[in-house]
Amino acid sequence: MATLPMFPLGSVLIPGMPLTLRIFEPRYRALFADVMAGDAEFGVVLIERGTEVGGGDQRFSRGTVAHVRGYRELESSIMVVATGGRRIDIERWLDDDPYPRAEVREIAPLTWSDDLVDVHRRAERCVRRLLATASEYVDVPWSVDEQLSDDPIMSAWQLAGIAPIQTLDRYALLGSTSLPELLERLQGFCAEADELIRLTAGPLEIDDD
CATH class of the missing domain: 2.30.130.40 (LON domain-like)
Structure with a gap:
């Protein structure tokens, strides 16, 4: 310690x-x-x-x-x-x-394997789609075209950082024990946020910087 x-x-x-x-x-x-x-x-x-x-x-x-x-x-x-x-x-x-x-x-760092390419791409599409949707209702600090690291592990974390999700959801992602867990949970949180926007047809409250 x-x-x-x-x-x-x-x-x-x-x-x-x-x-x-x-x-x-x-x-x-x-x-x-x-x-x-x-x-x-x-x-x-x-x-x-x-x-x-x-x-x-x-x-x-x-x-x-x-x-x-x-x-x-x-x-x-x-x-x-x-x-x-x-x-x-x-x-x-x-x-x-x-x-x-x-x-x-x-905490042990996450590790990458080439069989995660597809789930990584799906997570990226999900985050960018949510950024586009959220930007129609609120000011979001990150662009839909935000550049990510060439390193797949770092870019996965960056997706978790730029996604317009709730603070407690982001905290939950911080505890991910594997890269598949991080990417799958990120997609789930993005889907929930997207559904909330569409149900309320109004501003999405984002309680992060």
Whole structure:
């Protein structure tokens, strides 16, 4: 197990996806200073109850390691750009003083095999179709023509990151134990979201960034 500084958020960080943070609380300024004095990595975990500001939140037990790619110091905050990497399970939360920390264990990475080509393509078509449908009702942060990684495992995760699905569905995908499971569940969540749009014939509420 390793001990990581942790940043609880109201969204799920998927491997391979970008993360932009505005850091202004003293505890997270201290976290960021220690992160940049080390390996530029910290953990991100979804908040179960509570808010991102002020502490006292309850957190889910699975997250993602974020690697800092760049930052800018402003007058009253720090803008940070990071990328999601390895998945982690939280084994034990430590004292939040001076900032949230946890003992974590890495989750085994997913593996690829050539017999997954068809299910990967179906998942991609499903995600892009849902993006097109959702964009008719709400502003979505990702384009229907969004470019994906040439690496099939990374592109599968990116599909999970850009799909306009609910936050808890995305969190469920983060716990996938195999690539077929990730791709099949992703298609299921996309189908449910698409059905919701068509049943309501109105805006789809997307509670992610």
